[in-house]
Amino acid sequence: MPNIQTLLPDTLVPLAIHEILTRQYSEMPIVNEDGEYLGMFSEKCCMRVLASLIELIDASKRDPPKASNVMIPRKKLFTLDPGEDVFDAMSSLLAMGYSGAPVIASDGEFLGIFSERTCLGFVIEAAYSEIPSAKVGGFIDPDSNRLINADTDLHAIARIFVKTSYARLPVVRDDRIIGQISRRDVLNHSNILSSILRHRLDLPQTERESSLPAADTFLAAYGMLSDHSVKAFADTTSHSIDPEMDLFSVAQLFLQSPYRRFSVLEERRLVGQISRCDVLRHAIRLLK
Incomplete structure (x- = not known):
């Protein structure tokens, strides 16, 4: 089982989250x-952990960062034109390791996600x-939710990420995209989560994290996160496949x-993993 980083079921949640964030994995078996x-411990599982912490510490008494403080700004985003070739766009996403990108019209209007x-x-x-190629505009997800x-x-x-399968949320103003926020951005900017991780892993606190009060609720949140293993938050419903399953299936x-x-x-027994990227790369190679 080479090159697959895994977690033991008794791995404590702070250690698992630290692995996912520092190694930049989206999930670990x-x-x-x-x-x-x-099962699988993923960014989505981490969001459930964060949502539990938010509920425990009574988020209404705190002033969390806004989207404008957390988002990747528009000028740093990779975007696509609706008239771009599907295969060229997909090849670009695969080369950069992105799962999707905003599609922007010539007048700057946000059209959706490719x-x-x-x-x-x-x-x-x-x-x-051997179907002829197509344009990006025909394969946009316009979901306004x-x-x-x-x-x-x-x-x-965080609550949106917990309730949906979205990995990223576009930040818009007047139908124009001004930035984008991913699950990882939220995890990295959560003061309460990062403070607990640093305390549990004996890492130095940043100024913003060390200013968090050691109230009873904070200590309760620390105890909850430190005492639970990944099996308490694991996704046990994710699909698994047989190594003989064909590409189309x-x-x-x-x-x-x-x-x-x-x-x-x-x-x-886990013998490997296959991703959407693997399937798409193989399909593009067949076309070429």
């Missing part, structure tokens, strides 16, 4: 000492049927689920 696959998932079905069908404004606070954003599973990776199991 949980495997026991016998190699049996037990992602691995929105074009997955087309790319696979094209690979097998993912849009937030600059004043949306960090706690509200894997693609169909990805289309029907919010997951970016599937664990490959043989007799309940």
Whole structure:
């Protein structure tokens, strides 16, 4: 099982979150000492941890950062034109390691998100049927429920991530995108979470974190996070697949689920992983 970083089921939550953030993984499989696959600990699981902390410390008594303080600004975002070729756009996303990008009209209007998932079905069908190429504009997710404004606070954003499968939220003003926030951005900017992680891992506190009061609620939050292992927050419903499953069937599973990776199991033991990126790269190679 080379190159797959895993967690033991008794790994404490602070250590697991620290691994995900420092290694920049979106998820890590949980495997026991016998190699049996037990589930996945992901950024989404980390968001559930953060939501539990927010509820425990009574978020109404604190003034969390706003979207404008946390977002990646528009000028630093990779964006796409609706007239761009689908395969060129997908190749760019794969090369940069992005799962999606905002699509912006010539007048600056935000049109939606072009992602691995929105074009997955087309790319696979094209690979097998030699369908001519298409434009990005035909594969946009225009879902307005993912849009937030600059004043949306960090706690509200965390709750959106917990309740949905969104990995990123565009920040808009007057139908124009001014920035974007990912689950990782929220985790990295949570004072309460980062303070607990640093305290638990014996790392130096930053000025903003050390200013947090050691109130009973804070100590309770610290105790909750420090005493729980990953199995308490793990996703045990994520798909797993057989190593003999064909590419088209894997693609169909990805289309029907919010997951970016599937664990490959043989007799309940983890032998590998496959991602949407892996499927798309293979499909593009077939086309070329």
